[in-house]
Amino acid sequence: MTTISNRPFNTLKIDDSCKRKHTVTDDDLIMFAKASGDLNPLHLDDVYAATTAFKQRIAHGMFTGGLISAALAMDLPGPGTIYLSQDLQFKRPVCIGDELSIVLSVIEKHESKPIVTLHCEVTNQDDKAVVTGTAKVMAPTVSMTVQTVELS
Amino acid sequence: MTTISNRPFNTLKIDDSCKRKHTVTDDDLIMFAKASGDLNPLHLDDVYAATTAFKQRIAHGMFTGGLISAALAMDLPGPGTIYLSQDLQFKRPVCIGDELSIVLSVIEKHESKPIVTLHCEVTNQDDKAVVTGTAKVMAPTVSMTVQTVELS
Numbered sequence: 001m002t003t004i005s006n007r008p009f010n011t012l013k014i015d016d017s018c019k020r021k022h023t024v025t026d027d028d029l030i031m032f033a034k035a036s037g038d039l040n041p042l043h044l045d046d047v048y049a050a051t052t053a054f055k056q057r058i059a060h061g062m063f064t065g066g067l068i069s070a071a072l073a074m075d076l077p078g079p080g081t082i083y084l085s086q087d088l089q090f091k092r093p094v095c096i097g098d099e100l101s102i103v104l105s106v107i108e109k110h111e112s113k114p115i116v117t118l119h120c121e122v123t124n125q126d127d128k129a130v131v132t133g134t135a136k137v138m139a140p141t142v143s144m145t146v147q148t149v150e151l152s
Numbered sequence: 153m154t155t156i157s158n159r160p161f162n163t164l165k166i167d168d169s170c171k172r173k174h175t176v177t178d179d180d181l182i183m184f185a186k187a188s189g190d191l192n193p194l195h196l197d198d199v200y201a202a203t204t205a206f207k208q209r210i211a212h213g214m215f216t217g218g219l220i221s222a223a224l225a226m227d228l229p230g231p232g233t234i235y236l237s238q239d240l241q242f243k244r245p246v247c248i249g250d251e252l253s254i255v256l257s258v259i260e261k262h263e264s265k266p267i268v269t270l271h272c273e274v275t276n277q278d279d280k281a282v283v284t285g286t287a288k289v290m291a292p293t294v295s296m297t298v299q300t301v302e303l304s
Contacts, residue, residue: 004192022189031187034303035180036218037172040156040225044301061235062214062221066188069214073192083213087239149196151186 006078009114009139017105018076059094080140088133099125158230161266161291169257170228184215211246232292240285251277
């Protein structure tokens with residue numbers, strides 16, 4: 001049984017941050033293709049991808065966006081967070097085997113509502129930014145610990 | 153065998169649009185949870201979700217973002233498109249069974265580079281916007297038809 005705890009609005013400070021790591025797998029791309037319906041062969045077909053400028057299969061850009069959203073939902077602020085908006089800049093391709101670091105940091109707290117803005121950056125094993133962006137969320141106002149769901 | 157064709161930059165006109173439909177399933181949420189690592193019970197646990205303000209499980213916000221990215225990659229401009237940036241506003245929750253319409257429309261063409269800006273809107277069966285946003289992409293410059301990958 002795994003539980004996750006949140007960081008309520010009143011405990012958050014500017015520059016608070018979290019870091020998650022994720023190594024990209026073939027399964028990630030297949031799962032994301034199934035979930036999104038994006039069956040473009042650039043993500044799924046080695047032979048086709050070798051003929052493109054990328055020379056190999058690359059992850060869907062929004063897959064990396066999904067890693068950012070997971071960090072918001074699981075870590076900072078965590079359970080109880082309501083997603084308001086997100087912008088994403090896709091800087092470099094992400095390939096299978098890439099070791100990604102997802103870092104979120106609080107850059108702004110709203111005065112009168114529990115709204116928080118976070119800078120989001122995903123870098124690869126060469127410390128190069130692959131995706132950067134900004135998220136705006138309604139942070140939870142009460143402490144909460146919830147049990148995550150184990151998927152087979 | 154399914155093929156998809158693109159819309160090269162020089163054929164695109166302002167207000168060109170595409171529309172895809174998708175009915176949200178339990179499997180979608182499970183697939184997206186696996187792909188992103190977002191195991192928050194709001195998306196996966198009926199009993200927990202019933203205790204929240206949403207009263208039922210809701211889709212991950214970025215799942216709906218993934219539907220937008222799939223429309224860009226598969227339809228408009230389609231194969232050969234390179235994703236540059238995306239912003240998303242999450243307007244309303246998306247639930248299992250919701251019948252979503254994903255509409256993209258060209259709103260700007262760059263003068264000197266094959267860069268296109270598209271308005272993106274996802275509405276539900278009640279014609280209410282659930283996610284809106286803007287995508288900037290490098291459009292393909294040559295016509296291309298590619299075979300999509302069938303996933304079991």
